[in-house]
Every structure is written in C-alpha cells, then in structure tokens.
Amino acid sequence: MSEATQGRGAALAVLVFGACVIGTAPILVRLAEAGPAAAGFWRLLLALPLLALMAQRTDGGVGAAPKAALLAGVAFALDLGFWHYSIEMTSVANATVLCNLSPVVVTALAWIFLKQKVGPRFIAALALAVGGAALIAFGRPPGAPGSNPPLGDALALSTALWYALYFVAVSAARRNAGATRIMFWSTLTGIPLLLVAALAMGESILPASAAGWAACAALGVMHIVGQGSIAWALGRLPAATASVVVVIQPVVAALLGWLLFYEALGPLQAAGAAAALAGVVLAQIASRPKPAVAAA
Template structure:
C-alpha cells in the first residue's frame, strides 16, 4: 500500500506542474490558453490510444459502442473541453497557485453536497460544514490575491470558479454514468471528444496565431504538459489506486493544489500571504472532510488531476 500511495503522491506532484509550465508559456509567448488546452489533448491522444489498446488486450474483450455507452463519454468530453479552457484561462488571468486551489479544492466539496440529493439522502452536517469552510477558504484566497496583486482579478477568479463547477459536473457524470467502460478507453474517447470540440473554437478565435511565437524550448514545454502530467500522471494514479483505498487516494491527491502553491512560490514568485496560506489550508481540510465523509462520489472527485 505504501508503494501505491507514493505513486499517487507522485502523480499529484506531476499534475501540479501543469499550471506552473502553462503560466510560464503564457508569460513568455503569445500562446492562447485555449490553444494550449487543445495542444495538450492532441499530444496526449496517441499515448492514451496505446494505453487503450493495451487495456483491451489485457482484458481480452472489445468494447461495443452503443448510444447508451457513447452519450455519457461524449458528455465527459464536453466537460473536459470546458474545463481545459476555463482552468488555463484562470491560470493566465490570475496565477497558477490561486487558480488551481479554487479549481480543484471546491469540486470535492460540491460533489459531496450534490451527491446527497442525487442518492435521495440528506447531506451530513460535516458535509455542510465542509462547504462553508470551502467558501471561507476561497474568500480568504481572493482577499490574499487582491492584497498581493494590488487589484481584484475578477475575470480570472470567475474563470477558476467556472472550472470548479465544470469539474464538479465532470465528476458527477463519470460517477453516475453506467457505461462500464475501461479506464483508458474512457480517457481516450473523452480527450478525443474534447479536442474535437476545442478545435473549431481555437481556429475561429485565432488561437493558433500564437504558435509562431514558440521557440524549441516552448514547444518542448507544450509536449511536456501533454505527456508528463497528463499521460504519466494518469498511469501513476491508476496504478497506485490498485493497492490504495479510494478514500486514502482522494486525500493524498489533495496535495496537488498545495504542490502548485509551493511550486508557484518557488518558481514563479507567486506569494499567497498569511491570509492566503490560511485559506489554502482551510480549503484542504474541507476537501479531506468531504472525501472522508462525503461518500464515494466525493472521493473520486480529485482523481482526474488538472
């Protein structure tokens, strides 16, 4: 179990580098967030296709595509497309640390709260308290961001909130759909659908114009985002999940936003300040409570990474 837990922690660390590298790209080039989201998916698709083929060979069965199976996967792809765009826009408009903290810490709490009525149950007192704690922690992060940046970066904060809501929808859809589709087959179809949705948006918005500003180093950074945190991170996470209880896994993955905040401070010079640090800790505690007492849906919220 220790080896599995370490693999999940490493996956969280790799996922945490997404926002850091993305912020560096937005600062040093003219690459647009939507274009980066599309390129990330395109780079990752061949690897997920290979993983899907390997998964099929191991299971010795072929997935039969039916409408009842494809529709939930298409919905997941739609959520993924919106999440890629909104999260990377939030990173561009604010900072990697605060965008990730809001985008990834709120969904587990929201899922724990929304899962209760979906199951016909009342939310527990701890779930409600976790929600209020998450709101308080988010407010503290906003106040800290205003203090350190000298202004209210409202558009970026709203994008981070949108990313959190989209990721909540993604998680609920993945939890309550009855596709019974293998993990990497789901990932491949989801990423392919998201890429097809983002492509016309990027073309119409002129997002590919920024590619001319990319040097070889910047191109390698794009490839890094598509391969290391996306593909290798997923493989590490699901490998670790085989020997690690789901609740423990969900708690370990809550390290990701904290890893991002630490890396943003060390590499990008982003400072949360005392109020922001307190808010980040409150958000993390809220996620742990939601993951521990909010039921299996909450526990699975953070399994996707950035």
C-alpha cells in the first residue's frame, strides 16, 4: 500500500470519528439547560482555552488570524444558532439530517471556488446519501416530537448553507494554517456573535443545574475533538468528499435520540439511514484517485 493511500485512509478514519463525535451534539444541547444560542456560546467559550494551549504546542501559538478562519467562525456561529433552535422545535434526527444536506452546497462551492472536480459516480453517491437523509427527515411516524416541527425543519434546512460555508472556509484556510490555529480563531470569532444572539433573544444564559453545566462542558470537549478531527481531515481530503462522510452525523444522532429521548425511527427513517451510509461508502469508492499507469 502506498504512503499516499495510507495517509488518505488515516484522514478518512479521523473524519468518520469526528463525525460520530459531532453526532452527540444535539443530545448535549437538549441537556444543557440553557437557551439554544447560549448553549452554542458555552460550547465555544469552554473550548477556547484548551484550543489556545493546543495551538501553542502544535503550531507555535495562535499567530495572526487567517481571513478564511474568521469567515469560518462567522459561518459556524450562524450554523450553531440556527441549528440549536431547530433542535428545540423538531426531533433530533430531523434537525441533524436537514442541516447535513450541506454536501449539495459544498460540492457546488468547492467546484466553483476551490476548483475541485467531481465525477458522475460521485454525484450519484451524493444523491443516494442526501436521499437517505431526506427519508430520515420526512419519513417520521405520526406524533413525532417537537414543539414546532415545520419551523424546526425549516431552520435546520437553512443551516445547511452556513455549514457548507464553514466547510469551504476551513478547507481554504487549511492550505496555509494548521487545524488547531484555525479552530482557535474560528471559535474566538463565534463566541461574541452567539452571546449577542442569546441576549437579543432573551434566552437563559446560565445552565440551571450541575447537570446542565456538565452538558455544556461536554459540548466544549466535543467541539475540540469532533470539529478538530474534521478540520484536520479537511487538510488532507477534498471538501466535497469530506462533506459526504459527515452525513454519518445524523445517523448517530437519530440512534441516540431513539435511545435517550424515545424518538422512535419509522421504517422509512431506518431505510434512509441505510441509504445515507451506502452513499458515504460509494462516494469514497468513486472519489479514490486512479492508480497511475506504468510507462511502457
């Protein structure tokens, strides 16, 4: 096995791990006992000190702020704000699936701005993954949970745009900066934005109990491990490929929502989860670089 193939396999493994970790986010948001934007604020604030220490160790300090990392921070703050509100209004599975329709947007943006070409087999795999995600969202059984499912679904769907911008911005920033430095600056950028949003919406800023604080702390750890893994892998994989792998997130979230909040998966949702995973696998096969032909 070539060194390039081994490196790509390691990047894929790290990306899948990061996606699974991020899949726990909606559960922790539900347990945080703070407002939706406030939960995002604590997630970023509690992660920032450790990110600074990690940047000092891996990148020689936080350095100057890469412009693309600042853009990633703005996009990520919008992503968290819209997504956390959708988690409050619809099911965990729906909120996570609809925001992960971002591969469609990522593929287009990566093709336009990053000149990353995709072939017809990749597009077909992408369609399968997104179609499976749609089945999870719209195949919910009667009496599905949520205070306002239609509005929650719409907010989650709009999150796909912000998530796509975040992916493309991080991918661009990784050309000239380390993953930890990008994580630090994007996180620092998002903190004041989410705090202002929480105050403007009249949210409860402080968690109500020790359990709520523990959930906020877990959100901070999840942010470092999950988003850090994704940022690292984005420096080694095309943005379009990486965005499809992250479709694993809603599958993890749906299973946890079923286990912890009794949000049952209907038959169509289960079929959608299988289709999404199949799309992820097929996308990786379609995007493998072709072996070089030996010269005669």
